[in-house]
Amino acid sequence: MRKISVVALAGLLLLGCTPKEKKADEEGTKIVEEVTPLTLTIKEAEKIIALPLHCIEQEYPNKLGQVLGADSDLKTPKQLRPIFYGCFDWHSSVHGYWSIIELMKRFPALNETHQIRKRLNTLITAENVQVELAFFDDPNNKTFERTYGWAWLFQLHGALATWEDEDAQRWAKLLEPLAKVLMERYETYLPKLNYPIRTGTHDNTAYGLSLSLEYARLMKETAFEQLLVETANRLYAKDTNCNLAFEPSGHDFLSPCLEEARLMSKIQDAATFKTWLTAFLPEIFEPDFQLEVGKVSDRTDGHLVHLDGLNFSRAACLSDLAKKLPELAHVKAIGKHHFESSFGNITNDDYMGSHWLGTFALYALLHQ
Numbered sequence: 001m002r003k004i005s006v007v008a009l010a011g012l013l014l015l016g017c018t019p020k021e022k023k024a025d026e027e028g029t030k031i032v033e034e035v036t037p038l039t040l041t042i043k044e045a046e047k048i049i050a051l052p053l054h055c056i057e058q059e060y061p062n063k064l065g066q067v068l069g070a071d072s073d074l075k076t077p078k079q080l081r082p083i084f085y086g087c088f089d090w091h092s093s094v095h096g097y098w099s100i101i102e103l104m105k106r107f108p109a110l111n112e113t114h115q116i117r118k119r120l121n122t123l124i125t126a127e128n129v130q131v132e133l134a135f136f137d138d139p140n141n142k143t144f145e146r147t148y149g150w151a152w153l154f155q156l157h158g159a160l161a162t163w164e165d166e167d168a169q170r171w172a173k174l175l176e177p178l179a180k181v182l183m184e185r186y187e188t189y190l191p192k193l194n195y196p197i198r199t200g201t202h203d204n205t206a207y208g209l210s211l212s213l214e215y216a217r218l219m220k221e222t223a224f225e226q227l228l229v230e231t232a233n234r235l236y237a238k239d240t241n242c243n244l245a246f247e248p249s250g251h252d253f254l255s256p257c258l259e260e261a262r263l264m265s266k267i268q269d270a271a272t273f274k275t276w277l278t279a280f281l282p283e284i285f286e287p288d289f290q291l292e293v294g295k296v297s298d299r300t301d302g303h304l305v306h307l308d309g310l311n312f313s314r315a316a317c318l319s320d321l322a323k324k325l326p327e328l329a330h331v332k333a334i335g336k337h338h339f340e341s342s343f344g345n346i347t348n349d350d351y352m353g354s355h356w357l358g359t360f361a362l363y364a365l366l367h368q
Contacts, residue, residue: 206232
């Protein structure tokens with residue numbers, strides 16, 4: 001069994017040992033547990049930021065995921081993608097950068113030595129962006145990272161563009177052409193998508209739409225936002241009876257049911273969403289609703305360790321659903337339990353988990 005460091009264990013205990021109260025409703029019959037929300041402090045920030053800082057310039061091991069069109073396409077990860085070559089694969093590198101930026105914004109003390117900025121300035125350059133763009137222009141890789149990686153690039157660009165910081169504004173301007181290309185790819189792709197992809201992994205349609213919608217609203221890309229909302233309604237508005245009993249599958253890091261519900265909560269008013277969710281996931285309204293956490297049996301297995309990510313993404317979903325509908329206050333405790341069950345695992349973890357799980361932990365904390 002992997003040992004948890006004293007620091008990690010202390011952090012986990014601090015997250016877990018929060019006061020809880022129970023309140024009866026007006027009729028005195030329904031008991032709702034009051035849950036102290038998880039919070040992002042510098043202690044958690046230091047723990048999380050160490051993970052992407054360790055790997056954004058670690059070239060190997062690496063999963064390229066490209067389609068080869070000729071012998072000349074056989075290049076090293078750094079030659080192909082001189083910005084996003086680390087952290088095992090392109091999308092993990094992208095959201096690793098997002099984690100770094102989000103934490104630098106919130107905790108300037110993390111960057112007292114300016115070493116992080118120096119590293120990013122050597123990586124995010126005009127020359128390197130052109131190489132990244134050239135890869136996406138390859139006819140054999142038009143669908144590369146659709147739509148998971150695209151959505152995380154949006155998140156990164158949005159985080160930079162909205163940070164009033166000289167370096168961040170320069171990096172945002174440099175990455176803007178890539179964000180625009182991927183937005184155009186999305187705009188071409190979505191009208192052709194007749195059916196949603198309902199997996200619990202990277203190509204889950206609802207997850208990509210959800211992250212992209214956050215970006216569209218943040219950046220006031222109204223036409224893009226309208227396309228995303230229309231697509232979500234077209235694909236999901238008539239869905240009913242999502243079967244949580246079939247979740248998770250063996251290597252899920254997303255909940256197809258909860259990600260869809262979370263997406264719909266973003267595009268419907270509360271009354272409409274309650275009606276939709278009652279038909280889609282009726283059991284979530286039950287006061288005794290339960291959801292077992294995902295259990296990882298081998299942390300060195302890159303697929304099996306996905307289940308820690310599932311616990312983090314479920315925590316984000318459940319928190320957002322509870323914020324949308326007061327009737328779902330009871331799911332906050334379930335989400336918190338999911339988060340706490342996995343947060344201790346990301347310290348001293350095997351690279352198969354450490355190269356990406358910090359991002360999912362951070363995203364969950366930011367959505368409490």
